[in-house]
Amino acid sequence: MGFIKNYNFLIRKLHSLTGLIPIGVFLLEHLITNSFALGGPEAYNQRVEAFQNIPFLVWIEIIFIAIPLAFHTILGLYYVYLAQNNVLQYKYYRNYMFYLQRVTAIVTFVYVAYHAYTARIGRAFAGIEISYEFMNNILSQPLFFIIYFIGLLAAVFHFSNGLYTFAISWGITIGPKAQKTMQTICTILFIILTAIGTAGLIGLAA
Numbered sequence: 001m002g003f004i005k006n007y008n009f010l011i012r013k014l015h016s017l018t019g020l021i022p023i024g025v026f027l028l029e030h031l032i033t034n035s036f037a038l039g040g041p042e043a044y045n046q047r048v049e050a051f052q053n054i055p056f057l058v059w060i061e062i063i064f065i066a067i068p069l070a071f072h073t074i075l076g077l078y079y080v081y082l083a084q085n086n087v088l089q090y091k092y093y094r095n096y097m098f099y100l101q102r103v104t105a106i107v108t109f110v111y112v113a114y115h116a117y118t119a120r121i122g123r124a125f126a127g128i129e130i131s132y133e134f135m136n137n138i139l140s141q142p143l144f145f146i147i148y149f150i151g152l153l154a155a156v157f158h159f160s161n162g163l164y165t166f167a168i169s170w171g172i173t174i175g176p177k178a179q180k181t182m183q184t185i186c187t188i189l190f191i192i193l194t195a196i197g198t199a200g201l202i203g204l205a206a
């Protein structure tokens with residue numbers, strides 16, 4: 001019994017950690033890279049090309065992005081299923097955030113599955129290089145711009161609010177004062193990342 005409990009604890013901690021490293025770090029890098037599109041097609045294509053020349057890129061993507069994301073997502077879907085969404089009975093702020101963390105998990109899951117397939121996996125099999133023109137074809141259509149914007153909001157909320165709960169899970173913010181400060185930091189982070197991500201979308205749609 002003790003073994004199962006310890007094992008459960010370890011898996012929970014690993015789920016929490018993968019949200020920050022490497023998935024969260026990848027999300028930050030991805031949003032910053034895309035914001036280069038504001039500088040025009042050439043600036044964006046140069047930046048993307050530099051990435052595409054990284055040796056063993058596919059293996060890096062599989063080991064540091066695909067596997068941790070699959071682990072976080074499969075376990076995350078199970079945690080969403082387990083959660084008692086008592087948000088309608090207890091109208092506390094943190095209770096709403098707990099609920100939103102799960103809603104954004106589902107929206108991010110649907111969006112990332114669609115986005116990874118159209119912009120990376122399917123494209124790789126078809127032998128098409130990613131470029132400003134490729135993304136511009138998609139994002140210049142208002143419907144797809146809205147879909148991408150909703151995906152961005154969900155992922156950025158999930159990450160920023162996740163950072164707040166991560167700091168509690170890992171014993172970084174213990175008292176109410178530390179948690180309040182962290183709440184402010186995460187809210188500011190949410191605003192900054194939404195701005196960087198939106199800049200990228202606007203740059204790619206123009």
Ligand code: HEM
Pocket residue numbers: 015016017018019020023024027072073074075076077079080101102105106108109112155158159161162163165166167169
């Ligand atoms: C952009 C991709 C994603 C990032 C950056 C990310 C990041 C994070 C972070 C930082 C946490 C906080 C960990 C903690 O509370 O200790 C978290 C929690 C969580 N994530 Fe994700 N996540 C992503 C995608 C997903 C997906 C696709 C799902 C499932 C459909 C998911 C489900 C969950 C759940 C259920 C929690 C709460 C776990 C708990 O409270 O114990 N996440 N995520």
